[in-house]
Amino acid sequence: MKRHLNTLFVTLEGAYLRKDGAAVEIRHEGETKLRVPLHNLEGIACFGWDIGASAALMAACSEAGVAFSFHNPHGKFLAATRGFTSGNILLRREQYRRADDEACAVAIAANMLAAKLANSRQVLMRTARDHGGSSPARATALGQAADSLAVRAGLLGRATTLDSLRGIEGDAAATYFGVFPHLLVNHDPGVFITGRSRRPPLDPVNALLSFLYSLLMHDCRSALEGCGLDPQCGFLHRDRPGRPSLALDLMEEFRAFLSDRVALTLINRRQITAGDFRREESGAVLLKEDSRKEVLVAWQERKQVEITHPFLDEKVTIGLLPHLQARLLARHLRGDLDAYPAFLAK
């Protein structure tokens, strides 16, 4: 069993990572800052423009199945290392065949999106239940949005084309982000959201969400690579060179359950406030460097939480979910399962 281990996040500009025996050593300005045994890690993610690593370390990570990736300081994925262990060609070929067959692609993508909508709905319902009593307007808005997501989740199962799936999903996303302000309770008024904006994020909540989605992307991508699936060949997201479409597909089930909930917890507990963001002249809003560390800690803590996997009926940590779902997807592609059982939080 793959165990859920820690991801090492490196945010120190000017750091150099090298292999030291069976450990990774982080050097900075001629000093050793940290040494961690590789077998304690499942990933290394670097966030910065001036962070380097030795070829020996990258090779050792590939060999040991430790995902090694470079991101810009705000979490945007830049590059990842890859070794010679190229996984299973039979599985990948089947993946390409299914992606080329619209009916097969729709069947997989519909379950992923249904899970996304159901999991998003659970987040709305939870806030409606916990904080709706004090605000009838909030309770009404969240309840209506939740009903609308439920209806759309039902429509997904009857859709026969990818375009119709995308249409339903687009409407659902607009509904969900439309009521997102109602999910912010007890928050610093300087931390707000005005619709979904990504390139670049135009308000603090979007800046925080974008950063958390990039962490989720790192995990989904390495989960897929670990199972021998091609992260670039998606079912819902179509091929575009350089875009990890299947990782984007797999993320859908987890966005609300993992990333959004970490964001909401940080904001609602005022662990993240307006002072943690910087506004650029263009209007882009970015999370400050020191604040990113707070987010990374919360992310790691969330991943340690144990739940019972709904399909496998086993106790697992939340951090393992992308790996388990990637395996189930591979099992479906190889014919063991008659459908892809996407992750349903409840």
Place this chain on the structure above:
Amino acid sequence: MYPEDQLIPISALQHWLYCPRQCALIHLEQAWSENRFTAEGRAMHARAHEGPDESRAGVRITRGLPVRSLRLGISGQCDVVEFHTGGRILPVEYKRGKPKSHRADEVQLCAQALCLEEMQGTAIPGGCLYYGERRRRTEVNFDAELRDLVASTVQAVHACFAGGITPLAEYEARRCDACSLIGICQPQSLRFRRGAAAWFDQRLRASLLSSGDLP
């Protein structure tokens, strides 16, 4: 006669006899995961292959000898082969544990011997398994029954690899719980084998009716 690029590894025979799905996961799907048993086994084989060939009175000992049979379509490595003066050839295979109830170890050893027979053009009537836990050799007689078992296993593995289809899992606690691949195989998930679609629909409906009890 098989061409060289269609030879299957002798180790696959042993995996197949333990569990056909394990064999396909390792060789078709290139999955691998270590547990204590596999790590110890690997360390032991590394030791068995280490060191130079030796010559003692009346016997030359080789380690890590590569062998193949084009007739059966298999190839692999012998841990140790003793070449005795007078022409007797004795293959010896090192195992970390103790003798087992199934015949996987004997099949592996006999398959090596069949390769050696083809390459050397001589008959090899028997070999030895050395078990690490009891630290002694067990003699194995390559009788017609064992040779037939090797041949039928080889055929089954060739057929599986040619078809490219991984057999479905049958969960069996004694076997599966000791297998390092259990996390990749997920044998218990296959209780829904033909019912993942039904499971998902039912669970989705339940989720869409429930009200926010998230873990």
